[in-house]
Amino acid sequence: MNDTSRAGGAASLDVSIASKDYHSGSGSSLRALEDLRLTLPAGQAGAVVGPSGCGKTTLLRLIAGLDKDYVGTIVLPEHGRLGMVFQEPRLLPWRSVIDNIRIAAPHAREDDIAALLDELGLAEHASHFPRELSLGLARRVALARALAVKPDLLLLDEPLVSLDAALARDLREMIARLIDERRITTLIVTHDLREAIALGDRLFLLSARPACVVATIDVPAPRRLQKDAAEALETQAREALAAARAGAQPRHH
Amino acid sequence: MIRFISLAALLLLWQIGASLSDPRRLPGPSAVFEKIYEEAVSGALFSNLAITLARVIAAFALAMSFGTAIGYVMGRNKLADRLLDPWLITLLNLPALVVIVLAYVWAGLTEVAAIGAVALNKLPNAIVVVREGARALDPHLEDMAHVFRFSSAARVKHLVLPQLAPYLAAATRSGLSLVWKIVLVVELLGRSNGVGFEINMAFQLFDMKLLLAYALPFVALMLGVETFLVQPLERHVSRWRRGVSRRLDRV
Ligand SMILES: Nc1ncnc2c1ncn2[C@@H]1O[C@H](COP(=O)(O)OP(=O)(O)O)[C@@H](O)[C@H]1O
Numbered sequence: 001m002n003d004t005s006r007a008g009g010a011a012s013l014d015v016s017i018a019s020k021d022y023h024s025g026s027g028s029s030l031r032a033l034e035d036l037r038l039t040l041p042a043g044q045a046g047a048v049v050g051p052s053g054c055g056k057t058t059l060l061r062l063i064a065g066l067d068k069d070y071v072g073t074i075v076l077p078e079h080g081r082l083g084m085v086f087q088e089p090r091l092l093p094w095r096s097v098i099d100n101i102r103i104a105a106p107h108a109r110e111d112d113i114a115a116l117l118d119e120l121g122l123a124e125h126a127s128h129f130p131r132e133l134s135l136g137l138a139r140r141v142a143l144a145r146a147l148a149v150k151p152d153l154l155l156l157d158e159p160l161v162s163l164d165a166a167l168a169r170d171l172r173e174m175i176a177r178l179i180d181e182r183r184i185t186t187l188i189v190t191h192d193l194r195e196a197i198a199l200g201d202r203l204f205l206l207s208a209r210p211a212c213v214v215a216t217i218d219v220p221a222p223r224r225l226q227k228d229a230a231e232a233l234e235t236q237a238r239e240a241l242a243a244a245r246a247g248a249q250p251r252h253h
Numbered sequence: 254m255i256r257f258i259s260l261a262a263l264l265l266l267w268q269i270g271a272s273l274s275d276p277r278r279l280p281g282p283s284a285v286f287e288k289i290y291e292e293a294v295s296g297a298l299f300s301n302l303a304i305t306l307a308r309v310i311a312a313f314a315l316a317m318s319f320g321t322a323i324g325y326v327m328g329r330n331k332l333a334d335r336l337l338d339p340w341l342i343t344l345l346n347l348p349a350l351v352v353i354v355l356a357y358v359w360a361g362l363t364e365v366a367a368i369g370a371v372a373l374n375k376l377p378n379a380i381v382v383v384r385e386g387a388r389a390l391d392p393h394l395e396d397m398a399h400v401f402r403f404s405s406a407a408r409v410k411h412l413v414l415p416q417l418a419p420y421l422a423a424a425t426r427s428g429l430s431l432v433w434k435i436v437l438v439v440e441l442l443g444r445s446n447g448v449g450f451e452i453n454m455a456f457q458l459f460d461m462k463l464l465l466a467y468a469l470p471f472v473a474l475m476l477g478v479e480t481f482l483v484q485p486l487e488r489h490v491s492r493w494r495r496g497v498s499r500r501l502d503r504v
């Protein structure tokens with residue numbers, strides 16, 4: 001019923017999901033996604049914004065190939081090597097920081113890993129175990145692990161959630177710098193519109209569950225917007241969402 | 254230190270008990286140690302201990318490897334679980350003695366029958382414990398391994414075994430004590446050497462000194478295995494749980 005393929009071409013990530021249902025044991029089912037389409041050019045960062053529980057994590061799981069039970073088509077970037085930062089860090093608790101990275105990226109060179117740790121401010125934590133790390137640090141380790149595999153597509157699930165404001169800002173700047181430098185095709189999922197504007201080249205606004213993309217907004221380059229430009233974009237996005245809720249479903253590419 | 258005092262108290266109780274009763278029924282510690290020395294000098298003690306220990310290790314290794322494989326499959330696969338569960342319950346409730354006698358009848362009074370019978374007695378327990386562990390494997394880590402395309406070997410080494418380690422440790426502890434007790438019975442019924450055989454001899458001759466001279470060193474041996482092998486191994490595999498473990502990371 002579904003098709004996940006790998007192809008190159010202009011569109012790097014092409015998602016077209018007719019429907020995704022969760023079936024409960026009692027026979028009832030819950031529709032998480034419906035008629036969700038998004039296209040992300042190679043080398044760009046897409047930010048998917050939607051309210052909690054609308055189906056963002058579900059969408060990432062489908063793209064990552066963790067859940068094949070859906071109707072639709074997902075075309076991954078060429079080679080299809082994935083890096084992913086889950087909402088929880090999901091490190092191996094019995095392995096040190098550096099071993100976690102080495103195990104997930106067995107082909108990465110040692111000096112590349114060292115450089116990555118340096119860049120993410122993790123050098124002094126290399127031999128620590130995950131339980132010795134704060135959430136902010138653990139997230140950075142998860143990010144380092146995802147980057148170490150040199151992904152063709154980087155998936156980030158609410159990378160800044162449950163961090164205090166200062167930590168969130170630090171990590172946001174780190175992520176922005178890393179994906180800019182490396183030109184990695186990245187899909188970020190968040191419930192926070194400002195976060196999306198700060199990180200994305202292209203915004204995908206989702207409806208409430210079942211989620212579909214109600215508006216796609218390109219963020220003008222350079223992405224590091226001035227404050228008033230960001231605010232204007234925020235207003236535009238909120239209007240698009242309000243219009244969608246009012247019944248009209250504007251689509252734009 | 255406390256262990257030492259408690260052991261000394263046991264010796265004292267034994268001495269008192271021995272002095273109050275017929276030395277043929279309960280010989281005192283000194284008489285037994287003399288006998289142990291005698292058997293040790295003749296070499297019989299060590300060869301019998303070694304033979305029994307080898308059987309314990311063989312049966313234990315067999316039961317644990319099959320138990321781990323079967324337990325893992327049953328814990329991960331509902332169909333396999335439903336299919337094999339009745340067999341498991343049967344095996345769990347089959348008296349050890351029945352398994353031993355059947356093994357000797359079907360396979361003769363051979364080493365294979367002896368070790369197989371012991372392994373078969375330990376097997377269901379290993380399966381049950383490992384199945385519990387396999388059911389508790391973290392699906393989040395599984396997803397992570399899928400996304401990062403862990404090889405099967407990496408999955409087993411870095412994901413499955415560390416999560417099963419506490420269960421394997423539990424199965425090892427209960428397993429070693431169970432296995433060595435059953436090995437003695439197997440030796441008593443159908444082997445012509447080993448600690449169990451010697452204990453049978455002691456019983457026939459009503460020689461309690463001989464009986465204790467074999468039983469005690471064997472208990473000491475198993476205590477040594479537990480203290481110097483099983484416990485350090487358990488500490489080693491669970492070292493990541495403790496904050497101070499960092500310094501041990503590079504061993
Ligand atoms: N494995 C699952 N089984 C059943 N329902 C699920 C499952 N995972 C998520 N859901 C439901 O699907 C909806 C979307 O969930 P999710 O994708 O996690 O949302 P988000 O990440 O946007 O907060 C929620 O209503 C959630 O309860």
Ligand SMILES: [Mg+2]
Pocket residue numbers: 056057058087157158
């Ligand atoms: Mg989510």
